[in-house]
Amino acid sequence: xxxxxxxxxxxxxxxxxxxxxxxxxxxxxxxxxxxxxxxxxxxxxxxxxxxxxxxxxxxxxxxxxxxxxxxxxxxxxxxxxxxxxxxxxxxxxxxxxxxxxxxxxxxxxxxxxxxxxxxxxxxxxxxxxxxxxxxxxxxxxxxxxxxxxxxxxxxxxxxxxxxxxxxxxxxxxxxxxxxxxxxxxxxxxxxxxxxxxxxxxxxxxxxxxxxxxxxxxxxxxxxxxxxxxxxxxxxxxxxxxxxxxxxxxxxxx
Amino acid sequence: xxxxxxxxxxxxxxxxxxxxxxxxxxxxxxxxxxxxxxxxxxxxxxxxxxxxxxxxxxxxxxxxxxxxxxxxxxxxxxxxxxxxxxxxxxxxxxxxxxxxxxxxxxxxxxxxxxxxxxxxxxxxxxxxxxxxxxxxxxxxxxxxxxxxxxxxxxxxxxxxxxxxxxxxxxxxxxxxxxxxxxxxxxxxxxxxxxxxxxxxxxxxxxxxxxxxxxxxxxxxxxxxxxxxxxxxxxxxxxxxxxxxxxx
Numbered sequence: 001x002x003x004x005x006x007x008x009x010x011x012x013x014x015x016x017x018x019x020x021x022x023x024x025x026x027x028x029x030x031x032x033x034x035x036x037x038x039x040x041x042x043x044x045x046x047x048x049x050x051x052x053x054x055x056x057x058x059x060x061x062x063x064x065x066x067x068x069x070x071x072x073x074x075x076x077x078x079x080x081x082x083x084x085x086x087x088x089x090x091x092x093x094x095x096x097x098x099x100x101x102x103x104x105x106x107x108x109x110x111x112x113x114x115x116x117x118x119x120x121x122x123x124x125x126x127x128x129x130x131x132x133x134x135x136x137x138x139x140x141x142x143x144x145x146x147x148x149x150x151x152x153x154x155x156x157x158x159x160x161x162x163x164x165x166x167x168x169x170x171x172x173x174x175x176x177x178x179x180x181x182x183x184x185x186x187x188x189x190x191x192x193x194x195x196x197x198x199x200x201x202x203x204x205x206x207x208x209x210x211x212x213x214x215x216x217x218x219x220x221x222x223x224x225x226x227x228x229x230x231x232x233x234x235x236x237x238x239x240x241x242x243x244x245x246x247x248x249x250x251x252x253x
Numbered sequence: 254x255x256x257x258x259x260x261x262x263x264x265x266x267x268x269x270x271x272x273x274x275x276x277x278x279x280x281x282x283x284x285x286x287x288x289x290x291x292x293x294x295x296x297x298x299x300x301x302x303x304x305x306x307x308x309x310x311x312x313x314x315x316x317x318x319x320x321x322x323x324x325x326x327x328x329x330x331x332x333x334x335x336x337x338x339x340x341x342x343x344x345x346x347x348x349x350x351x352x353x354x355x356x357x358x359x360x361x362x363x364x365x366x367x368x369x370x371x372x373x374x375x376x377x378x379x380x381x382x383x384x385x386x387x388x389x390x391x392x393x394x395x396x397x398x399x400x401x402x403x404x405x406x407x408x409x410x411x412x413x414x415x416x417x418x419x420x421x422x423x424x425x426x427x428x429x430x431x432x433x434x435x436x437x438x439x440x441x442x443x444x445x446x447x448x449x450x451x452x453x454x455x456x457x458x459x460x461x462x463x464x465x466x467x468x469x470x471x472x473x474x475x476x477x478x479x480x481x482x483x484x485x486x487x488x489x490x491x492x493x494x495x496x497x498x499x500x
Contacts, residue, residue, distance in 0.1 A: 150299075150304050150329075154302060154323070155322055155351065166335070252380055
């Protein structure tokens with residue numbers, strides 16, 4: 001009983017909030033080009049879904065491509081850092097520097113340097129997204145139980161056997177945690193990159209539609225695009241969370 | 254089997270873990286290293302395994318032949334199994350690392366699992382096993398490469414009393430049957446008295462051998478309630494009180 005209530009609570013809260021929002025907008029008579037109500041937003045979506053849906057696909061394509069790149073780069077760097085402390089010492093400060101530099105400040109340069117707009121967007125988003133994968137995987141590799149490493153040594157394991165049979169599998173839970181955080185960051189990165197690229201990008205993503213709608217004062221359309229981004233973020237986060245639970249459960253049980 | 258010649262170990266921080274350890278260990282002995290925490294028992298075990306090198310002194314092996322990879326079985330305090338591998342997979346590991354094919358290894362693995370009473374649990378992951386069964390898998394893994402020397406670092410310390418007795422019984426029977434040389438670290442007087450054919454009592458800071466006791470409890474009968482066992486426990490207790498002043 002209690003569990004059902006807890007499951008239903010967020011949905012009920014959402015419906016109540018939407019109703020209050022709609023009521024406030026209707027009663028106060030605020031024009032929809034300043035604050036649209038949920039019904040206006042829904043109508044704006046129905047009017048423009050032929051533009052908005054492909055825009056969502058475009059943004060998600062950048063997001064997942066960036067996540068793939070971030071995963072490859074993050075894991076490769078983490079393995080190299082675990083293998084060589086010299087490499088770690090050399091690279092770690094720069095990885096942190098890249099992480100703390102606001103990407104909005106670098107994005108114009110990347111968009112200037114990389115001629116293909118799609119690649120430029122993916123690079124920007126990947127730079128934002130790779131750090132959690134790197135740091136979590138590196139932490140997982142470093143935390144490989146010493147006794148198991150000793151066991152591998154006693155049995156004459158090679159470095160590669162140690163890496164593939166012990167250290168990478170040990171780091172899998174940490175990697176998956178990093179992947180979940182990076183997934184939502186990749187979406188943030190894709191949106192930021194589209195914003196910066198503006199019409200210099202390939203002008204088809206949701207973020208670009210938001211800019212365009214704001215210029216034209218199509219505020220309900222803007223809200224519709226915004227809500228689509230929010231839902232995408234929740235979807236990515238929960239899908240990667242499910243993947244994490246499923247993989248670990250089926251592996252260890 | 255091997256001989257410890259004035260072995261000392263000082264760690265980089267300056268802590269002297271072992272001081273001038275000397276002992277001859279014959280093949281087939283069941284040697285228990287008994288002492289309080291911090292007396293360097295585990296360090297001595299790691300030196301024997303080749304995981305650490307002595308700061309001075311030497312370990313001389315029979316025939317001048319240090320055991321090769323896999324010829325020493327090591328059992329840790331925790332079962333240290335890989336949670337993503339089944340009991341079968343964990344026991345296969347030492348052979349797998351040496352490139353033994355699964356088809357060739359399977360009969361051996363099944364035999365060792367059966368020997369440890371795990372025949373029905375070959376496919377179980379560690380999470381599904383009890384603490385005692387996990388330790389059995391860990392011992393099976395140490396036995397799979399048929400090592401002549403078995404090193405055990407307080408393997409039963411984390412188990413409950415009933416499980417511990419069962420595993421001690423099984424280990425004792427295994428030693429009687431196979432005649433392996435076993436070096437077993439513990440801080441339990443009862444465990445030492447029950448298992449050992451020889452007890453080396455170590456005193457702490459720095460670790461030294463304070464007493465060397467040969468054990469002869471007749472086989473057969475209820476070992477834990479025999480007079481010989483009770484006397485041995487009393488003997489060890491006196492020795493420990495003599496070498497370890499009350500703090």
